[in-house]
Structures are given as C-alpha cells and as structure tokens.
Amino acid sequence: MPYPPPSRALTGPRRRTLFASAAGAALLVGCSGGSGESRESSAGSPSLAERVRARAARDSVGLVERYDAAIAAHPAAAERLRTLRAEVVRHAEAFGGTIGKSGATTSTSPSPSASPSPLSSPSPSPSPSSPATEKDALVELATAERALADRRTAALADVPGELARLLASVAAAGAVHAYLLTEGAR
C-alpha cells in the first residue's frame, strides 16, 4: 500500500505530506478501478467482497445448525450426516466463520431463538427444527444445500478471483452434499 505509516502524521510538514500522498493514492485507485475490468482482485470492491464472504460464513454456520437439528432428531442417520456436517464446518471456517465445539454453533449475528435445551427436556427443539421422518429430514437438508449452492454460484460473479474460486468450490461441495442426501433419502 502506498500509504505512509500513521505515526508520521504527528507534525505539521509531515502531515501535509500524508495528505498529499493520500490524495495521490486515492487518485491512483480511482484510475485503475475505472479503467480496468473488474477481474483483478485489486479492482473488486473490498466491501462487496467482504460482505459476500461474511454472508457465506453465516450461511454455512446456519447450515451446520440444520445438520445439528437433523442429527439430534434422527440418530440413525447421524453417522452419515456427521461426515457432511464436518465438511460444512470447514466451509464456515474457510469463510472466517466460527463454530463452537461439540455441536454448539455460534454465528456472527446471534440467533434470537438460540436457547440451550437441557438434556432432561422431553422434546428438545433446537432453533432450526428437523422434519419428523428421517427421509423428510434428508430431503430438507438436500434442498437447503442445493439452494445455497445456487446462491453462491450467483454471488461469485461479483467478487475477486480467489474468493470466487473458493465460493465455486464450496458451491460444488454443496451440490455434492445435495446429491448424497438425495441418494440417502431413497
């Protein structure tokens, strides 16, 4: 980055220098952003990329919660679902999201209905509830995975190259999950 270190802005003359170079830098950024096509990572809007990345992290965390609900409601399917869940956890982390340990999930925006359900509770209801039958639960997860993969495929058009590559890969993984879940529901 062409910016001088901020500590230089303490005295008068240096301060002017900072202003001058900051204005020059802004001008340069404006030029290259306007003339080039937006396929360079430097030309994409950082705030848009950041928003897409944060959204992707939240979406993956939300998906982990759905897996948790399905695993809790359908222990017979748990082993298979845990493999897919583990991959979704890796997706969330790749986008900068955080997943709490042992099933507890934390998203950047706290979910209003997240309340810990004690083990003694007769019908534990995690925030996203899972359909009553295992088959329906798998179909619902498949639908969620596919919808998210579609949304990510659409979102990758507007972001810098490396993030687009990651989004495309994770969207592909989502399509794979949807396929495996649909197969499992048969």
Add this chain to the structure above:
Amino acid sequence: MSGKADGKASEQRELKALQEALAAEHAAVYGYGVVGGRIREGRRTEARSAYDAHRARRDALTREIRDLGGTPVAAAAAYALPFPVPDSAAAVRLAARLEDRVAGVYADVVRATAGERRRSAAEALREAAVRAVRWSGESVAFPGLAERAATGSASATPTA
C-alpha cells in the same frame, strides 16, 4: 502500470487457465474412452454420458480460446494412465480421478476469468464434483482446491 498492460496480463492469465482446462478435458475424453472399455455393463450409460459431457466442454473451451485469439492446445496421441486399468473397479477409480483433475482446472478458470466464462467454469466445476462423488462415493470438502485437500495427489492424472 497502465490499465492496458493490466488488461493484457489478465487476458494472458485467462487464456492460460482455459488452455489448461482444455488439456484436462482432452485427457478426460481419452480417459473415459478407456473407462468405457472396462466398466461393467450397469454403469456404462453413466460413463457414456460423462464422456459426452467432457466432449461438449472440450468443444466449448476450444471456441472460447479461439475467441480470445489463442490457438487451442491439441490432444496428445496417447496418455499415460495413472495406474493400470484391467477391470471395472479400476475403471471407476480412473473416472473419479479424471473428474478430480477436471474440477481442479475449472477452479483455476473461475479465478482467472469474469462474467459468463467464470459462471460457466463454476458450473463445470460443480458437475465434475458431482460426477466424482458418483464414482468414488466419497465427498471432499473443497472440490478442485488441491491446496485444501487432506491428501495430495500430485501424479494423479494422465499425462501426455
């Protein structure tokens, strides 16, 4: 650094990524020829439709490269297989390997391109990933991203 030179550089990266994708599709078309000859009856239709899909992608890439003013890379006369393919089980493993390789090059095309080419590459990556799991039965967390794979497979592909 002028915008023009920058545009030129990104066009070169784009062309290079598309050429690598084309080379991988040539290899996949060759590889599925081998797969088709060894795979058991019950999965032959699936192999055939994968073969057709790769031929279609190969032709689309050839057009895109010409549109960019490039000369599409030619297929090799023969490719070294990553392992012997004497039977149906090995043919299924080869098919999975071919799809993994193709997924990797399309991930790189996504990075190097924009707009419609990027969208199309993302679609191709997605299709390759689903075909890969149909063959292997095992999903991976990051299809096409070798640097995030748990196990490396550097010498996994048919080479010219």
